[in-house]
Amino acid sequence: MKQSFGMVTAFLALSLLLFHFAFHPTYAGEWQPLSTAMEDGAVRRPILLVPLDSRPPCGAFVVNGGKIIGREVMTPPSELMDYYSMAGDTAAMRSWVAAHIHEADAAILSVDQLLSGSLLAAREAHISVEDIDALTAYLRDLHAAHPDVPLHAFYILPRAIPQDGIEGWRERRALLAYARLLGRAGAGLSVDAEEMARLRAEIPDADLQKYLAHFDESTALAAMLITLTEEGTLTRLVLGQDDGEEFSVGNLKKAELSALLTQKNIAPERAMIVHGADEIALSMLARMAIDDLRARGGAPPRISLRYARDDMADAVFPFMAVSNDVTAREKISMLGSTLAPDDANSDLTLFIAAGDNDADTLGTRTPSAAAIHRLLSAEKSVALVDLSRHFRAEETLLPMLTEKNVPVNALTAYAGWNTASNAIGTAVAEAVLYHCAMKNAATAEERERAAAANLAFLTGRMAEDEFYLKETIDRVNDALRRAGYANSADLDLTRNWRWANDLLMNDLSRCMRSYESTAAFRMPVIQNGMMLRVVRSNITAYYPWPRTFEVRLESAPVVERKMP
Structure with a gap:
């Protein structure tokens, strides 16, 4: 039986192969290496990228994606970037962007890297009002100095998992379970009040305050970025949600930001909230490619x-x-x-x-x-x-x-x-x-x-x-x-x-x-x-x-x- 099934499978595969070549042109010439060189007339100014962090998906994928469309993607020197749990040099990174943005056609900027020095660092960072004000002034100055270079920014909203700075596996487990119930209650669903009280008793006040404050600070930062988009400092903004869950405090904050976008009447093509993190810069590059195709009359x-x-x-x-x-x-x-x-x-x-x-x-x-x-x-x-x-x-x-x-x-x-x-x-x-x-x-x-x-x-x-x-x-x-x-x-x-x-x-x-x-x-x-x-x-x-x-x-x- 197995032999018969194998013969049938082989026959189907051969039939499909014959079908493929029967209805397509034949090629009788020699095999030659594929051209990979960029034509001189096709060279354009590069796209500047500040990656989310130093992992390959956040930087190398975007560089390689640029090669598909014949665009150079300029990335920061490695010494300015993060290394695992060691945050990048945010001051030097901002200086590098300011010094090189005039060379670029457009910029894709990770707010997490500019503000905190990486995604991992952002998960633990306290975001003060002064931090937000300084970044706001920096982005406005950058746009004012180079108004012809579109700024495409993205920022990652916090994940539901408690910060590493909150210690104790029992406390962390209780905090995550409590936060899920808060998310359910905030979504208008019924929750077990006794279970919420039991979990709350296991969580130190300082840990709960630190956890919830992180979402409040992040929401304030995201609201500022929405304002910069509304006023035209940012050409496009993407807010990503890192490691999402069906019910969480983060979802409640995301709903607040969605309402703010609606209130300000900002079109989805200019600002969106999406699920994901590491792939967002590559997606923004692809969106720029579609914009370019449209500008040339394509669909x-x-x-x-x-x-x-x-x-x-x-x-x-x-x-x-x-x-x-x-x-x-x-x-x-x-x-x-x-x-x-x-x-x-x-x-x-x-x-x-x-x-x-x-x-x-x-x-x-x-x-x-x-x-x-x-x-x-x-x-x-x-x-x-x-x-x-x-x-x-x-x-x-x-x-x-x-x-x-x-x-x-x-x-x-x-x-x-x-x-x-x-x-x-x-x-x-x-x-x-x-x-x-x-x-x-x-x-x-x-x-x-x-x-x-x-x-x-x-x-x-x-x-x-x-x-x-x-x-x-x-x-x-x-x-x-x-x-x-x-x-x-x-x-x-x-x-x-x-x-x-x-x-x-x-x-x-x-x-x-x-x-x-x-x-x-x-x-x-x-x-x-x-x-x-x-x-x-x-x-x-x-x-x-x-x-x-x-x-x-x-x-x-x-x-x-x-x-x-």
Whole structure:
């Protein structure tokens, strides 16, 4: 029976491959390296970026996204940035921006970095009235001195988890549970008064005051940023919500800010409150690309939404306050794109697979692989969001794509890391950037450069989100624990950083070699009239911070084009 099923699967894969080439042009020429050079006439002033923090998603993703649309993204010197729990130099950062903004076409500014020195530092920081006033004056002066450089700012609203400065696991647990009940009560829902009283008795007054004051201070800062947007100092403002929950004090404060936006009648294209944090700068870059496309007479891409199974739309994944569908629609709206009714009438399909062993989703993987194969064979642009509730490879779709010989390098975008908002936001932003690049491309060289940059981004996301985060990280952590390192989330750089990096590269390289040997990887693909193939991934990676949770991963794939 298994043999018969395997023969049927192989026949279907071969049929789809024959269908792909039967209805598309043939290419009889030689394979040549894809052009990656920027044409002299296409060079524009860079976009200045102040990242949320020094982690790769906050900076490197935006730099690599800029390469897709042929734009340089200028970032601050590393010595001004944060390093793990060490905050960045905010005074020096503000001076750097003031000194270099005249070189830029636009700026994307993290308020957390400018004010507190990073996202981690902002989670613990006290924000005084004087701090807010000083930042207000700085941004107004910056705009007054360079009124022709649009300022796109983003700020991350506090997460529900208590600050690290509040000690005691019992107190922290009680405080979070109490804050959830406060959120329910504030939303007009019934709560258990006795349970609230019991939890309140476990929380020291000073801890509760510090926790609630952090939300009040953050709300005052966000209100100031809304005022700066209203007056025109900021061209665009995005307020993100970090690690959201369904009910929290943060949600109540977010409702206050939403009411303020309505009161001031600020249009959503100028100011939005969204879920997420790390992906916001990349999303803002993609929105700028759509603005540029519109200025050239083009239209934003129409995006259709598909799920591996219908109930995945309503699923709420870890660290999220809303469902996958609410998140996806929010990200599409944030970019200024429109929803299409179906794949036939769309420029891009956002395909969301939300794997969850507890919800018995494994049976969706084979039909999902077939559906994606059909879309790719019809030369549809597909951005795949490959979520996993438990962060395990068996819940994800990419392994099934390789098993079923789906041409993975024909995907327009891929993401499956961390939270649903991170993954959905990253995949949509990459796909939109590539769409804009191809619509604006005037020469074959520009199309080749955009394709090469997008394949580099795509390959990097697959290497990190699937092979590192679902496989390699566990083996590295196991090796560290067997060697006596109890806390792999806090490496001792003087003793095990080099060894940990060796473990990382040895295991990840093995995974990538196995992946590159598959027919799914080696299969030539057709994109925008070009037949392309990725010869190898050329992945390098190391740990940028003293923990294994994130890697700095670079992808420089060898890509070739077959000339007709």
